[in-house]
Amino acid sequence: MDGREVAVKVQYPGAGEALLGDLRRLARLARGVAPVFPGIDIKPLVEEIQARAEEELDYHLEAEAQHTFAEAFRGDPQFFVPDVVEGGTTVLVTEWLESPGSLATVIAEGTQEERDHYGELLVRFLFSGPQRTGMLHADPHPGNFRIMPHEDGSPGRLGVLDFGAVARLPEHGLPPAMGRLLKIASAEDHEELAEGLRREGFIKDNIRVDPQLVLDYLAPFVEPTRVERFRFTREWMRGQFERLNDPRQPTYTVATKLNLPPSYLLIHRTWLGGIGLLSQLGAEAPFRSILEELLPGFSD
Template sequence: MTELPRKAAARTARLAALPLGYAGRQAMGLGKRLGGKPAEAVASELQQRTAEQLFRTLGDLKGGAMKFGQALSVLEAALPEDLAAPYREHLTALQDSAPPMPTATVREQLTAHLGADWKDRLVWLDGAPTAAASIGQVHRGRWDDGSSGEREVAVKVQYPGAGDALMGDLRQIARVARGVAPVFPGIDIKPLVAELQDRAADELDYQLEAEAQAAYAEAFADDPHIVVPAVVAVGGQVLVTEWMDSPHSLAHIIREGTQAERDHYGELFVRFLFEGPQRTGMLHADPHPGNFRVLPAPDGGLGRLGVLDFGAVARLADGRLPTAMGRLMRIALDSDEESLVAGLRAEGFIKERIEVDPAMVLNYLSPFVEPLGETRFTFTREWMREQFERVNDPRAETFTLATKLNLPTSYLLIHRTWLGGIGLLSQLGATAPFREILEESLPGFAD
């Protein structure tokens, strides 16, 4: 067996062991309960140990395992605090790190995808990676194109066999979703994995990523608040972009930031999310903290927000977010229940012959537009947990309504990005002029 198949087999075995480990802990838990330990304490201990094993395993892997872990990490704010706190460190670690590939492998990839003469242009390359992601890692280098002189660059190199690993891991995670589900009560794991599978091919295509990043870099070139590095070169599984000096990502602000920093960078994040589609016709669809970098101001004050990783973008129909999305949010905010149901039905959120109570639909959806009802809204972990608990409480009157609602294909990535963005803002605990930003940037909302 060659090296790559051996590694793939090892990854599959470790992922497959996750539900088995959970089953074993369940059996141990039963013994503890029989021994007199309170059921709630046993359940909490069981969940914490399952989470620790899950994120320790995901953190040691690449491919789909890490991509899945990063997607879950943004939703951490929705978990009950007593469950989230013990393994928050495991979750946030997935947002910035992965095991590095050997230097020799990096050089082989550069030769294969930039050509044998890559050293003529990439005149210096740091042997150690500065960052790692789910399908590749980044090295700092110095580029000389012979015309504009040398400049600092970021060299993104895809792991060899990343495509097979990504798809293989996602297939395995889909099979073991039931074993993972107890770690995230109230979060439906299967649709999350299905969506990651659907967009995997795009994320492996560095040419597509380069095109998206180049469009964003041009659109935000003169922006005083947002920085997107320009694309320098691309070839197969290597992407070279301008270097961006940043001491840390939003994950650091989540852990240690002042309230002023949380509010400032939270607002810049929201503005970028909604202005991006206006300027480029695309939606940056990977809102985890590691993709957003803090660029301090020269005077030591609050600085700009740098944006990385354009592998996951939604190329929007008509080059903008759906006008109906903004219009429906405005209708819900105005509590017009009959128009809300009619609009949802027209967009395919409620299928033909499905009958719903308009008042119940408004009651179900109104908390999702709650941030729009105030001049400045404060996103918190507590608020996000309340929303998840509310929509997933089987005792609630609106619980069965969720089974009657449909998510149209055209809204899948938009919905995932919206949810991830709200999760990030809740982790930040940011106060932002959410309504003002949507009035400026979301089609249909201010009409």
């Protein structure tokens, strides 16, 4: 193009047809399974999934999002987002990002220093992005985050790729209610937590739940906020998964009673995926102070 190294992303004809077809079948199936999940408004949730999937296939929207992030993080000492060079319906050309590997490399062979460093940067990027751009990068796959060490080999910046999946946030940031609810849960006020979740639409008016069980169910999101530094591990994540999916545990039925408002769909996907990625990294960092700094409502 002008002598620069670039990366090219191509969408082949019909690439999204199978996915959209699957989502249409999911919408039909949802009507049949709705009675099994009385606490969930399934129809609007499926409609939101379909709408966001269509956005992920739109290269014009992806180019717009990536350029917005690139502008917001230009010159940042901690992050690098390659800008868009050229975009079209089926092709997206971006600046080249020079990197020896991704977070997958750190997961496989990284030192503890690298795990902690890049794990903290991942969290800082996910929470600072909405403030700077009004959007949340919603695809925390290890390959989308590239390591950029300093010349001496020490951990450096975090490069970020793939802006097809982003949550566009109308308040130009994460919902303050989300931070307030997490702060209440961190303080273990289960009654106020249940009331707040009901106000935000996470618990429907006709659904009755045990507030303490709701707090227990949300432990994977809450535990890291209760200490100055928290280490995510595979063992911790595995224990949380087994506890929440064990029919013998009292928290097992909570999942059928909690609703997910459509506006929180990609936020939930990102938060859950981020926790999984941090657990693979085995990262330790001051996550509570990061939330106090970057999550609206948490420090109120």
